[in-house]
Amino acid sequence: MPRIVRVALPVPLFRLFDYLLEAGLAEPVPGCRVRVPFAGRTLTGVVLECTDTSAVPAGQLKPVAAILDTTPLLGDELMRTVCWAARYYQHAIGEAFEAALPVLMRGAGELPAAGVDGFELSRAGQSALADPRRRCGSRTAALLEILADGPQSSVTLDERLPGWRAACRSLRARGWVAECRLEGPLRADGAVAAPALNADQQAAVEAIRADLGRFAPILIEGVTGSGKTEVYLAAIAETIARGRQALVLVPEIALTPQTTRRFRERLGFDIAVLHSGLSERERAKAWLAAARGEARVILGTRSAIFVPLPLPGLIIVDEEHDASYKQQDGFRYHARDLAVVRAKALDVPLLLGSATPSLESLANAEAGRYRRLGLPQRAGVARPPSLQVMDLRNKRLEQGLAVSTLQVMQQHLARGEQVLVFRNRRGYAPVLFCHGCGWTAQCARCDRPLTLHRGAARLRCHHCGAQARIPPACPQCASPALAPQGQGTERIEEVLRERFPDVPVLRVDRDTTRNRGGRELIFEQLDADGARILVGTQMLAKGHDLPGLTLVVVAGVDEGLHSVDFRAAERLGQLIVQVAGRAGRADRAGSVILQTHQPDHPLLRDLIEGGYPALARTLMHERRAASLPPFGHFALLRAEAKAMGDAEGFLAEAVEAAGAHAPQVSAHGPLPAPMPRRAGFQRSQVIIEAAERSAMQAFLPDWLASLRGRPSARRVRWSIDVDPVEMG
Numbered sequence: 001m002p003r004i005v006r007v008a009l010p011v012p013l014f015r016l017f018d019y020l021l022e023a024g025l026a027e028p029v030p031g032c033r034v035r036v037p038f039a040g041r042t043l044t045g046v047v048l049e050c051t052d053t054s055a056v057p058a059g060q061l062k063p064v065a066a067i068l069d070t071t072p073l074l075g076d077e078l079m080r081t082v083c084w085a086a087r088y089y090q091h092a093i094g095e096a097f098e099a100a101l102p103v104l105m106r107g108a109g110e111l112p113a114a115g116v117d118g119f120e121l122s123r124a125g126q127s128a129l130a131d132p133r134r135r136c137g138s139r140t141a142a143l144l145e146i147l148a149d150g151p152q153s154s155v156t157l158d159e160r161l162p163g164w165r166a167a168c169r170s171l172r173a174r175g176w177v178a179e180c181r182l183e184g185p186l187r188a189d190g191a192v193a194a195p196a197l198n199a200d201q202q203a204a205v206e207a208i209r210a211d212l213g214r215f216a217p218i219l220i221e222g223v224t225g226s227g228k229t230e231v232y233l234a235a236i237a238e239t240i241a242r243g244r245q246a247l248v249l250v251p252e253i254a255l256t257p258q259t260t261r262r263f264r265e266r267l268g269f270d271i272a273v274l275h276s277g278l279s280e281r282e283r284a285k286a287w288l289a290a291a292r293g294e295a296r297v298i299l300g301t302r303s304a305i306f307v308p309l310p311l312p313g314l315i316i317v318d319e320e321h322d323a324s325y326k327q328q329d330g331f332r333y334h335a336r337d338l339a340v341v342r343a344k345a346l347d348v349p350l351l352l353g354s355a356t357p358s359l360e361s362l363a364n365a366e367a368g369r370y371r372r373l374g375l376p377q378r379a380g381v382a383r384p385p386s387l388q389v390m391d392l393r394n395k396r397l398e399q400g401l402a403v404s405t406l407q408v409m410q411q412h413l414a415r416g417e418q419v420l421v422f423r424n425r426r427g428y429a430p431v432l433f434c435h436g437c438g439w440t441a442q443c444a445r446c447d448r449p450l451t452l453h454r455g456a457a458r459l460r461c462h463h464c465g466a467q468a469r470i471p472p473a474c475p476q477c478a479s480p481a482l483a484p485q486g487q488g489t490e491r492i493e494e495v496l497r498e499r500f501p502d503v504p505v506l507r508v509d510r511d512t513t514r515n516r517g518g519r520e521l522i523f524e525q526l527d528a529d530g531a532r533i534l535v536g537t538q539m540l541a542k543g544h545d546l547p548g549l550t551l552v553v554v555a556g557v558d559e560g561l562h563s564v565d566f567r568a569a570e571r572l573g574q575l576i577v578q579v580a581g582r583a584g585r586a587d588r589a590g591s592v593i594l595q596t597h598q599p600d601h602p603l604l605r606d607l608i609e610g611g612y613p614a615l616a617r618t619l620m621h622e623r624r625a626a627s628l629p630p631f632g633h634f635a636l637l638r639a640e641a642k643a644m645g646d647a648e649g650f651l652a653e654a655v656e657a658a659g660a661h662a663p664q665v666s667a668h669g670p671l672p673a674p675m676p677r678r679a680g681f682q683r684s685q686v687i688i689e690a691a692e693r694s695a696m697q698a699f700l701p702d703w704l705a706s707l708r709g710r711p712s713a714r715r716v717r718w719s720i721d722v723d724p725v726e727m728g
């Protein structure tokens, strides 16, 4: 009997491919990678099974070119989870496997060996260190000093010296520093003692401990600053003590050197870190350390949900409401939802933590599917911040900030405290406007204005990345009276520097933290004491513990009140509560100013009077009444083309094809996308709605398969998004 290997290949096709195993080759175990010929190339794929039969006649099967792994890279459970996710999110299975593997493992190269990458001083480096005439920059000198203590892992260097990578490159170029391998797993320098847990924290830890060893989804609702992280750490410590692994997911922006340091110091264990800021090699190593069971704690962002856990003990999703857990292109999985699938398959507890839980998780808790643990008080001596609406109507404004707001800021700064001004718009001004004729600078390829970036002297499109020079005069009427309109963080920073010349102002947004060095330097500076103003976007809203911060000013609430997305109110409420939660986290009380022209807006009323729980209750009623998620299930079929007719033509056919499945499933559209043109493409969409998840899942595969074959599908770029979090 010929042996046949069934392989998932990284191609956008909804099927597996069969290859022949030539005599003499040992049969690969499912989860191993193989190299196989495909359409004139050689691809790396993952073996799903070995069998005796194939629908392809034996004479036409090509042989496997090479088997890359002797032991499977992906275990049984992970294989099943990836297959499940490919089916659920209607994504090509081979591409789903590709997304689950670190980039280094998608090729045929050798995998990095065990142990941790580190750096040490070479001989030349040691003499240089001793040489008083040595010349180098301060960071380079600092790195030499640190390495004088002995070899250091990159994880330690991340924590001890922000921006060390550039210094390290220059030292390696001089031959003073060399790469070395440290033995793993590392113990950190010794655990830092945890604070004595308060009664709520203790009760939560006890409840989790009782559930270790079995599947138990738990929603931890802890107000900001309630010490959720301490609860996680206690649960993780217990998990490690039992010889098991803990996987911790955090939102994209929360994973700073501060977070990893806190985990390492507290647990007394090195942790494996997985996020997009690492080199491919570092990611592959962390992934392998988890796969080999060496890494006991894995801390990562969205894609870390696909890390192997041979010794599963606990999964934690921090800030579970965060939208960054949903992949927004390609394989559109939701890491929080997959965490539920994995925790169940692995039979371990799942902690979903947030001060502002998603309505999905709240509904699951209310239905009794999730257990609920509450941390209603702030930890230690900290009190909840007081929220106050600043009615902007008829008030004098200085670049969007009320004069009375500036006065309150002044009082806090005078006491040596810190103030955070939150504005969710980067750049100098959202619009460049001609006072002569009303012209505005628009992106040529999107239906949106260009943002003025004054520091970079550029107009930039925040949707497609297009850039343009700032025109010296209006291109339409030649008037030189071009004026920035509105305020972004860059402009607010400028006003505040003028207004408070003696106070340091630190701006934190995607522009100031674009490269790794900049990001590390900024996050390092965040720890500083004394009077200071922080200006930032939502990067500053979450996860940071800034003890000196006593005032948060939310500069632009109103824009968020007008969005058409049914999730907009939930998002805005979460953002306000999260950013407000940065204030007063230590011994000094915190206050929050919400600047608005709509002081009586129901969303703000709910938040002020009853906090997030009140808002969530209101929104839950609305969603239930309108059968919106979590009380109904959505999928979004998006299409874009150079000509709107092509996009709409394809979608109209799709809607018609769905007609036979009413009333279990209904398709609405084609509807213009919230942004009807982006990067030169006309965009339209269809919303598919089903009361039952099972009806949606029964409907999608055949319907999508029927769409794939259509000639109209070839004229558009289209995709399906199951459980979309953005309706555009």
Ligand SMILES: Nc1ncnc2c1ncn2[C@@H]1O[C@H](COP(=O)(O)OP(=O)(O)OP(=O)(O)O)[C@@H](O)[C@H]1O
Pocket: 195, 196, 197, 198, 201, 222, 223, 224, 225, 226, 227, 228, 229, 230, 355, 379, 380, 381, 542, 543, 544, 545, 581, 585
């Ligand atoms: N039991 C405790 N006693 C004293 N201080 C504590 C205790 N638990 C936590 N803290 C401190 O309270 C602060 C907030 O804790 P932590 O960061 O864990 O809160 P959190 O709930 O994760 O906050 P957020 O969701 O707002 O990010 C930290 O400075 C932490 O060290």
Ligand SMILES: [Zn+2]
Pocket: 443, 444, 445, 446, 461, 462, 463, 464, 465, 466, 678, 679
């Ligand atoms: Zn654009």
